[in-house]
Amino acid sequence: MHKICKKIGIAQRNRRLGWLLLAPALLAFGVSYLLPFAIALVRSFFRGMGGEFAGLENYADLLRNQTFQLALRNLLLLWCFVLPLNLVAGFLLALLCHRSPWQKHRLLFFLPAVLPAAATVSIVYDCLGSFSAEGWLPFGGAGWANGPAAGFVFALLVLWKGLGYTVLVLTAALSSLPVEYTQAAQVEGAAFGAIVRRIYLPLLRPAFALCALLAVYNAFRCFREALMLGGTHPTGSLYSLQHFLQNNFTNMNFARLEAACVLLIAVPALAGVALLAQMTRQRRRKEG
Secondary structure, eight states, X not given: OHHHHHHHHHHHHXXXXXHHHHHHHHHHHIIIIIHHHHHHHHHTTBSTTSSOXXXXXHHHHHHHOHHHHHHHHHHHHHHHHHHXXXXXXXXXXXXXXXXXXXXXXXXXXXXXXXSOHHHHHHHHHHHHBOSSSBOSSSSOOTTGGGSTHHHHHHHHHHHHHHHHHHHHHHHHHHHHSOHHHHHHHHHTTOXXXXXXXXXXXXXXXXXXXXXXXXXXXXXXXXXXXXXXXXXXXXXXXXXXXXXXXXXXXXXXXHHHHHHHHHHHHHXXXXXXXHHHXXXXXXXXXXXX
C-alpha cells in the first residue's frame, strides 16, 4: 500500500512539474493569440470603430460580400484540386522511396518547401513567362497571370511546394510499420497491390490525416507566392482570402476584417476539435 501511494505521489508531482514547465508557453500563447482573438470577437459585434452594437450585422454583411464569396470559392476549389493530388502523388512517391535503397533521396522532394517565395515565383516566370516576356515552355506566354490560367498555375505551385511534407511523413510512417505484417502476407502469396490495400492504407490513416492537415495549411502559407504572381488586386481566379483580409485592412474596414478573422479561426478550430474527438472515440472503441 505504501508503494502504491508513493507512485501516486510521484505521478502527481511529475504532473504538476509538467504544467509548471508548460506555463510560460501557455502564457505566451494566451497573450499572443487568445487575447487578440477575444478582442476581435467582441469588436466584431460593433459597428466600425465606434461603440454602437451591431449584433450579427457584420457577419451578414461579410457573407453577402461578393469578394469574400469569390475568395472562399477559390479556396474550396484549391483544396479540391490540391488535396487529392497531394495525397495520391505523395503516397506513390513514398512507396517508391520506401522500396528504394536510396531513401535519403526523399529529401529532394522537400526542397521546394524551403525555397523562398521569390525563387519559386522566378522559376514560374522563367517557365511560363512574365508580364512582358515569354517563357521557355511552349504554353503560357506573356500576361498569363492576368487570365484564368493564373489560378491553375497557383494550384500547381501549392501542390509542388507541399508535396515534400506528404512524402516525408508517409515514408516515415511506412518505415515504422511492423515488417511481420508484410512478411506474413508475402508468405500467404499476397501481391503487392493487395498488401497496399489491406495493410498499408488502413494502418496509414493517421498519417494521411496529418498530411491532409499540412496540405490545407500549406494552401494558406503560399499567400506570398500569390501576391507576387498577381499583386494586391489579382485576377479573379487568383484572388484569395489573404487578399481579402489585406485589402480590408488597407481600406480600414475593421468591422468586416474582424468578422472575417473570427470566422476563419473559429470554423477550422471547431472542425479540428470535432475531428480530434472522433479520432479519440475510435481509439477508445478499439481499445475497449
